[in-house]
Amino acid sequence: MALALIDPVTELTGVGPQLAGKLERLHVRRVQDVLFHLPLRYEDRTHVTELGALLPNLSTVVIGQIDVAQVVFGRRRSLLVHISDGTGSLTIRMFYFNRAQEKSFQRGLWVKCFGEVRPGLKGYEMIHPEYRISADEPEGGLDSTLTPVYPTTEGVSQALWRKLTDQVLAGALQNVDELVAIECLPAKFQAAYEAATLQEALKALHRPQAGVDLAAMQQAGSAAHQRLIIEELLAHHFSIRRSRSLRAHEQAPAMRKDIDLENRFLANLGFTLTGAQTRVSQEVAQDLANQSPAMRLIQGDVGSGKTVIAAMAMLQAVSAGTQTVLMAPTELLAEQHFRTLSDWFGALGISIGWLASKTPAKEKRQTLEQLASGELLVAVGTHALIQESVVYQNLGLVVIDEQHRFGVEQRLALRAKTPAGKVPHQLAMTATPIPRTLAMTFYADLDVSSIDELPPGRKVVETVVIPAASRRDEVIERVRQACQQGRQVYWVCPLIDESEVLEAQAATDTAEELSKRLSGLRIGLVHGRLKSKEKELVMSHFRAGEVDLLVATTVIEVGVDVPNASLMVIENAERMGLAQLHQLRGRVGRGSEQSFCLLLYQQPLSQHAKARLKTLRETNDGFVIAEKDLEIRGAGELLGTRQTGSISFKVADLIRDQHLLPSIEGIAVAVEKTTPQNVDALIERWVGTKEDYVNA
Numbered sequence: 001m002a003l004a005l006i007d008p009v010t011e012l013t014g015v016g017p018q019l020a021g022k023l024e025r026l027h028v029r030r031v032q033d034v035l036f037h038l039p040l041r042y043e044d045r046t047h048v049t050e051l052g053a054l055l056p057n058l059s060t061v062v063i064g065q066i067d068v069a070q071v072v073f074g075r076r077r078s079l080l081v082h083i084s085d086g087t088g089s090l091t092i093r094m095f096y097f098n099r100a101q102e103k104s105f106q107r108g109l110w111v112k113c114f115g116e117v118r119p120g121l122k123g124y125e126m127i128h129p130e131y132r133i134s135a136d137e138p139e140g141g142l143d144s145t146l147t148p149v150y151p152t153t154e155g156v157s158q159a160l161w162r163k164l165t166d167q168v169l170a171g172a173l174q175n176v177d178e179l180v181a182i183e184c185l186p187a188k189f190q191a192a193y194e195a196a197t198l199q200e201a202l203k204a205l206h207r208p209q210a211g212v213d214l215a216a217m218q219q220a221g222s223a224a225h226q227r228l229i230i231e232e233l234l235a236h237h238f239s240i241r242r243s244r245s246l247r248a249h250e251q252a253p254a255m256r257k258d259i260d261l262e263n264r265f266l267a268n269l270g271f272t273l274t275g276a277q278t279r280v281s282q283e284v285a286q287d288l289a290n291q292s293p294a295m296r297l298i299q300g301d302v303g304s305g306k307t308v309i310a311a312m313a314m315l316q317a318v319s320a321g322t323q324t325v326l327m328a329p330t331e332l333l334a335e336q337h338f339r340t341l342s343d344w345f346g347a348l349g350i351s352i353g354w355l356a357s358k359t360p361a362k363e364k365r366q367t368l369e370q371l372a373s374g375e376l377l378v379a380v381g382t383h384a385l386i387q388e389s390v391v392y393q394n395l396g397l398v399v400i401d402e403q404h405r406f407g408v409e410q411r412l413a414l415r416a417k418t419p420a421g422k423v424p425h426q427l428a429m430t431a432t433p434i435p436r437t438l439a440m441t442f443y444a445d446l447d448v449s450s451i452d453e454l455p456p457g458r459k460v461v462e463t464v465v466i467p468a469a470s471r472r473d474e475v476i477e478r479v480r481q482a483c484q485q486g487r488q489v490y491w492v493c494p495l496i497d498e499s500e501v502l503e504a505q506a507a508t509d510t511a512e513e514l515s516k517r518l519s520g521l522r523i524g525l526v527h528g529r530l531k532s533k534e535k536e537l538v539m540s541h542f543r544a545g546e547v548d549l550l551v552a553t554t555v556i557e558v559g560v561d562v563p564n565a566s567l568m569v570i571e572n573a574e575r576m577g578l579a580q581l582h583q584l585r586g587r588v589g590r591g592s593e594q595s596f597c598l599l600l601y602q603q604p605l606s607q608h609a610k611a612r613l614k615t616l617r618e619t620n621d622g623f624v625i626a627e628k629d630l631e632i633r634g635a636g637e638l639l640g641t642r643q644t645g646s647i648s649f650k651v652a653d654l655i656r657d658q659h660l661l662p663s664i665e666g667i668a669v670a671v672e673k674t675t676p677q678n679v680d681a682l683i684e685r686w687v688g689t690k691e692d693y694v695n696a
């Protein structure tokens with residue numbers, strides 16, 4: 001089949017409008033997007049390990065005969081299937097199963113399964129492995145080469161991804177002319193970096209050859225990875241250069257501060273700004289008074305008080321008669337900013353609009369009208385704020401929370417929303433500090449301010465690392481005591497296989513278990529599968545002190561601010577990354593009460609997990625943690641969890657790949673000489689189209 005790279009995905013066999021809709025969520029719209037939708041990691045399902053030779057925490061294929069299958073009613077109802085192969089035995093454990101599955105595990109049948117080996121109470125276990133049952137003893141692994149695992153969304157299985165990529169590899173990748181046409185890397189660099197050609201690289205990443213080393217693939221160390229990493233870094237580099245040159249020709253409204261209004265605002269706050277807050281807010285104010293558009297990143301550790309800086313900048317925009325918006329990455333966080341700003345600005349007689357994708361149509365229409373007419377000067381929300389349907393009368397300042405960068409396309413989208421010839425000033429806020437090396441290369445077009453001081457009276461969060469198996473009861477007792485003393489508690493449930501459904505289920509089960517064991521406490525539950533209204537209701541009860549214990553998934557990771565919460569329990573902390581744990585922990589220690597963070601882990605710990613937990617126990621300083629993160633990850637660990645707040649790269653990792661950064665500029669110069677016509681497509685392929693920013 002001759003597929004063109006720009007064909008829509010619906011040209012692929014088996015992709016109807018419904019599936020296309022799901023793929024759209026991942027911005028996969030064209031054949032080319034499937035080709036560049038690269039595996040997140042790989043699994044080695046080629047070898048079978050004897051049950052007697054299993055090692056904990058490794059994922060592998062095993063084969064065994066069923067001795068017994070039974071449903072047990074412990075802390076959680078589960079189906080246990082014991083298998084053995086003469087050298088040893090293993091238990092398969094499933095929390096979610098149906099009657100048919102239960103019946104299918106007949107004594108004497110064979111099971112071939114793939115999963116992570118974990119130590120259980122009675123020997124090794126696999127939880128929810130992928131499995132096949134057969135009457136005869138099966139042979140060999142599950143696959144003959146490394147199996148790619150794709151980033152995905154609900155309703156698009158790995159099997160489906162394999163089918164789609166099969167088709168694209170067989171169709172489009174043969175279309176050599178097209179690929180040569182989009183090839184950017186001059187030949188001499190391909191050789192210098194051991195980097196394969198684009199065509200070879202894509203093939204090798206989607207379908208690794210037999211015998212390829214898993215470790216190299218996991219750490220993105222193969223030549224194929226190098227090839228695409230360089231391409232992606234180049235794309236970002238070009239995008240940043242564009243953004244810089246655009247900015248040089250742009251004008252923004254110069255905003256004068258209304259000192260009187262600002263003083264009234266400060267008097268109402270109930271606290272005095274720290275020295276760092278005062279300094280940073282002055283830097284911002286100077287930016288906004290200029291005619292050239294500000295692009296400033298404000299970095300400040302968790303709880304350092306970034307919101308008030310944003311509010312003061314927004315006030316300056318309002319004083320100058322322009323509109324201003326605050327955009328947050330999640331609805332939960334946006335909603336919280338909406339409340340805070342409504343309190344602060346309400347007292348000054350300034351009203352605030354709310355806009356998120358799930359806002360009811362009628363409410364949305366009204367807000368849109370008011371933004372278009374200029375009646376509304378301030379709005380808070382999610383990315384819905386910069387969607388194409390939103391028209392501003394005179395947008396002067398955009399504040400973006402928890403984002404490191406502004407994309408060039410986003411800038412273009414915003415430019416369309418301001419009076420002719422003007423662009424809004426932009427401020428971004430982040431709690432994840434940027435290592436210096438990266439700042440020089442990838443953030444060179446941004447001005448950076450740091451809030452390097454916490455509000456007075458904060459006590460350091462005391463962090464304790466606890467084995468879950470033996471001391472869970474003790475932890476639950478501690479939760480009870482804290483709540484009885486009038487404190488509030490977060491209980492964070494683990495990440496499960498990147499599946500929102502399983503995560504929500506686990507959180508629901510935990511909430512049920514804790515309700516039984518902590519009768520008398522008011523327990524709330526929040527996870528990603530709840531409707532936004534439901535989420536907000538639970539959060540508002542928690543905020544009002546009407547919920548003692550909030551059981552949550554990592555949806556509460558960023559920004560949530562409830563100063564009375566002083567205890568946080570994090571389950572399976574060994575599975576999370578440093579930055580993420582630090583963010584989560586930052587939800588406590590926001591009041592004057594001594595706060596605690598209990599990191600529960602499952603034995604045994606890998607060396608890296610041990611190092612991460614130790615770092616958290618030893619320091620509360622986000623900058624130190626960022627450096628440690630670099631050190632631990634630099635030592636070669638690939639973390640499954642995403643990095644909070646960083647630019648979203650598909651294959652590159654600014655920390656892991658920092659050794660490549662110094663050469664990117666030189667390559668860019670060469671590309672501009674040899675294939676300047678390909679630069680637009682390169683940016684589009686990696687950094688995204690205008691729509692990606694607008695609809696994200």
Ligand SMILES: Nc1ncnc2c1ncn2[C@@H]1O[C@H](COP(=O)(O)OP(=O)(O)OP(=O)(O)O)[C@@H](O)[C@H]1O
Nearest residue numbers: 271272273274302303304305306307431455559561
């Ligand atoms: N100077 C100050 N003195 C006392 N309290 C302050 C001060 N500045 C901010 N606060 C309070 O500290 C808390 C944290 O502030 P804020 O939510 O702005 O932090 P943040 O920097 O956004 O943190 P995170 O990245 O964790 O969301 C809020 O309750 C805020 O009202």
